[in-house]
Amino acid sequence: MATLDCRSSRPDPGQMLGWLPRLRRYARVLRRNREDADDLVQDTLERAWSRMGYWQGVGDMRTWLFSIMHNLHVDALRRGRLDTVDLDGQAPEVPVAAAQAEWLALRDLQRALLALPAEQREVLLLVALDGMAYAEIAQTLGIPAGTVMSRLSRGRERLRQLMSHEVRRPKS
Template identity: 60%
Template sequence: MDRQTLLAELPRLRRYARALVGERCAADDLVQDTLERAWARFGQWRADGDLRPWLFAIMHNLRMDQLRKPRLDLVPIDDDVPELPVRANQSDRIEVADLAAALAQLPEEQRAVLLLVTLEEMRYADVASTLGIAVGTVMSRLSRGREHLRQILAGEAPSPQLRVVR
């Protein structure tokens, strides 16, 4: 593990964190914590192993710690300040804002699996080892996550609160 290889992983770590956490600064803080822990546990990394799954696993564990701890309240920012990268495209059938809000409504465990499969294009087996769960659990969370997201976007499920202050 050296600086260059870590740097090369940064864009993907940031993308996943952004999609998982939603808010840019909080997501980057998670990435920063991940890098710090990676250096602290550098000795545990097997040089022949892949760096990426190891980093994602570290990030997952940190995120779990974060969710267990009480946190400072986020200030809900209204006035339609876009917090997610928005690429305006009229032909998109799913609107970016709707998708972001729908994604935020998924339970974290479903969101994590869905994002690792979708954004990272990880194999189910790799998702399982990254998150420390069984492959069967990956599949059921993925299936529920996708269905849940589809329902929210189709307006089938009651959507509780669009802006959730967590």
């Protein structure tokens, strides 16, 4: 199995496969559709593989791969070629079997995350799910570290507000 050492001095193409689960998870957040997310992961790995020679100057494979994915996603949005799926009226997918209360909490969290602006949601999920440092996120998204901290702070606060609203909302 490929090691996940982010700071290796020479490129190891097999190392990309070690990041596959995290890439898939982030792609699912960006695209909200399993097939589109898989296409984005494939495009990311293809781009990374074809430009492996550039990786040596970067040093951190995780940041490099997430940057490629983010840029491919943004490019698709700009071109307007990204197909979106209306999730209203569809039950959210839950990756694990959960008890009813846990499922309801996951549904409320998903709704609250989807209500956040995309910029805040991306930063929040990169910190919470992938444990990326602010500097890595800044490099991945091509924004200053201060912007990362600001988006994270606003995203967390807005998420708290949305979740407390979900809890207090009367049951229908």
